[in-house]
Amino acid sequence: MLAVVPPPVTVRVPAKVNLHLAVDDLREDGYHELVTVFQALSLTDEVTVAVTEEPGLEVYGEGEGSVPTGPENLAWRAVEALAAHVGRAEEPKVRVVLRKGIPVAGGMAGGSADAAATLVGLASLWNLEITRDELAGIAAGLGSDVPFALYGGTALGTGRGEHLVPVLSRHTFHWVLAFDSEGLSTPKVFKELDRLRAAGNPPRIGSHTPVVEALASGDPRQLALLLGNDLQAAAVSLRPELRRTLRAGVNAGALAGTVSGSGPTCAFLCEDAQSAVEVAAELSGAGVCRTVRVAHGPVPGARVVGGDDAPRPAPPRVHA
Template sequence: MSAVVVRTPAKVNLALMVGPLRTDGFHELASVYQAVGLYDEVAATPAPPGEFSVRVSGREAGKVPLDNGNLAIRAARLLADHAGVDAGVSIDITKGIPVAGGMAGGSSDAAAALVACDTLWGTNADRSTLLALAARLGSDVPFCLLGGTAIGAGHGEIVTPALARGSYEWVFALDGEGMSTPAVYARLDRIRDNLAVLPPRIPEPMMSALASGSAAELGATLVNDLQPAALRIRPRLAQVLEAGRDYGAIGSVVSGSGPTCAFLARDHAHAVDLSARLAGTGLCASVRRATGPVPGARVVES
């Protein structure tokens, strides 16, 4: 069999509400995810049993691990163990999603590797099995399988599609230097300094905005509890957010654990204008545009 190619999207958190730290080390989360049209491509080709390898090309490829730390390899091994398949795989990743940018790039590659290897090996795992395996790989991996717009509970891994209408025009300001997700959570814990933290809840106005499909309403409800921690670690992000607002963004938020800043534009023409103006500030390493929601990891060639 030749290569199975899977296209897999980035995510932005429309809401990321962080609750108390649990005894298992995770924070209780309530999140609204949206998959957006910035993609990685993951190609899987057969390899002798027990041989698992990965190559990475494209944007920021040098920052991605090539050993067992690569989430795509871990996903392939997990599926092989689970399905009892005596196989190997050679994985080629073409990165289009920013690395360590708070857009779930590694998680998306893990979701893609599950889908690609399932097709390559003919394991035919059903959706619920793939979602359960995905949850063992990372909090954001189940959402990357699902795509669209979805609610995340638990530590993000329990996903349910959201009632959402409309298509949204996003502009993403990328920072040249990645940020460590655990470091951002640790900073939030320090800011909270043992204050009582309530269970996380998704703001009701966000769910109404999504149901109505109004970009202006949605923009006004974007929220991220990790944002203050991300801004303390990387103060220049506050200037990026301010610049986007000055240029008329109808919503602005740090994406996940950062440092990518996400802006909602009024329409396509505004997104083009906003991205050019943000690029002109010199405050960000690069600027990308994408629409959302889009589907999760899908086979595009086999």
């Protein structure tokens, strides 16, 4: 009898920006305790999972040449983790296709997003009865930012960032994102912060409460005054050109700019959608970054797309 092969499943998953990222001291397990307010943005990756006789992973789009396609890819680690969790530990007969829009090593949690999307896609492909909270447990084992990509929205993250509580956000906020030509390594940025702190610098950002209040008020001007990131000084120390990028965004009319997470992507909060388009146009002409994108948030976390949302076919690879 012929086995019925389920159709491929595609999941869209958002990037994140940290509106507030307070980093505490290094813990014994090599991680830093942190308090962060995440917001999920309309800048997305799409992940398709399919049953196959040729297991593996393909990557297209943003940064495709610098994303590993072997077992170290976070999306493939998600395949293995979910397979082990549900007792399919033999090599999973799965093909994963990543269509990336999120910059690689950009401080916007692209790899984490792909892992979260893979968990959601496989749960559907394998018809698993598994809750999002159970998936979040597996997600936390894959990386600090993976659980947030499952839920999306706006959330307060504590611990390594994996303990999440939703935060009320009344408004759609409009952002301009400046991608750099090269990524920054997250562990190196945390190490640089430890080094700067050992030398007596820089001051730590305060409590997250005012940011949560500004989100509830929905006023982008109020939120703009409160954006803060303890990793920014470390990212700027490793990549001094970011100072110029941050200045250029504000000169172009943004309300405020911040380094996203460990960087080097800079995120600029704008007054409204129209202002974001104008800031993006001016910033692209300023010659301070590789690419500029407009995005809004909050948006939902990883979710299966279908119908008119169905994926475009993978772009053809050009061989020289």
